[in-house]
Amino acid sequence: MAAHESASPAASPASHDALARLAAVIESRKPAHGGEPDKSYVARLLHKGPDAFLKKIGEEATEVVMAAKDADHGGDAGKIVYEVADLWFHTMVALAHYGFTPADVVAELERREGTSGIEEKALRKAEHRAIEERT
Numbered sequence: 346m347a348a349h350e351s352a353s354p355a356a357s358p359a360s361h362d363a364l365a366r367l368a369a370v371i372e373s374r375k376p377a378h379g380g381e382p383d384k385s386y387v388a389r390l391l392h393k394g395p396d397a398f399l400k401k402i403g404e405e406a407t408e409v410v411m412a413a414k415d416a417d418h419g420g421d422a423g424k425i426v427y428e429v430a431d432l433w434f435h436t437m438v439a440l441a442h443y444g445f446t447p448a449d450v451v452a453e454l455e456r457r458e459g460t461s462g463i464e465e466k467a468l469r470k471a472e473h474r475a476i477e478e479r480t
């Protein structure tokens with residue numbers, strides 16, 4: 346059985362703690378904190394630098410899309426969760442490199458809470474129009 350086919354329980358309400366714990370582990374793998382590239386995958390990615398983990402983000406995002414398309418055609422929908430976990434993990438490595446944590450992303454999502462995407466886009470277009478009219 347592939348890892349993504351294992352029957353895992355739904356995440357608990359406190360599962361965001363897992364993101365905080367993972368962020369702390371990723372932080373501890375930074376070269377400045379003694380991360381060892383020969384022993385740790387995260388340390389290896391951070392040691393290689395942005396090109397390495399940004400490439401992985403691109404690959405994992407594509408794998409999410411492929412898993413979803415497979416599910417649309419009768420494939421195992423559970424694979425989507427497995428691939429999104431890979432994507433989140435690699436984006437967390439990137440966040441750490443650039444000095445951010447999952448809490449920063451959650452804060453941004455909270456800032457957007459209650460603002461419709463359609464409304465936000467209309468506001469943005471109106472702002473662009475106002476700037477263009479002034480220049």
Ligand SMILES: N=c1c2ncn([C@@H]3O[C@H](COP(=O)(O)OP(=O)(O)OP(=O)(O)O)[C@@H](O)[C@H]3O)c2ncn1[C@@H]1O[C@H](COP(=O)(O)O)[C@@H](O)[C@H]1O
Pocket residue numbers: 367370374384385386387388430431434
């Ligand atoms: N969550 C993860 C995690 N998710 C995915 N991966 C690794 O990310 C890689 C994903 O790449 P692919 O699926 O493309 O597999 P691959 O073909 O082997 O990858 P590449 O050869 O392209 O690197 C695999 O090596 C996975 O093992 C992860 N590695 C680590 N973590 C977490 O990070 C912690 C620290 O890990 P280390 O730094 O390795 O100790 C671990 O305890 C985990 O909690």
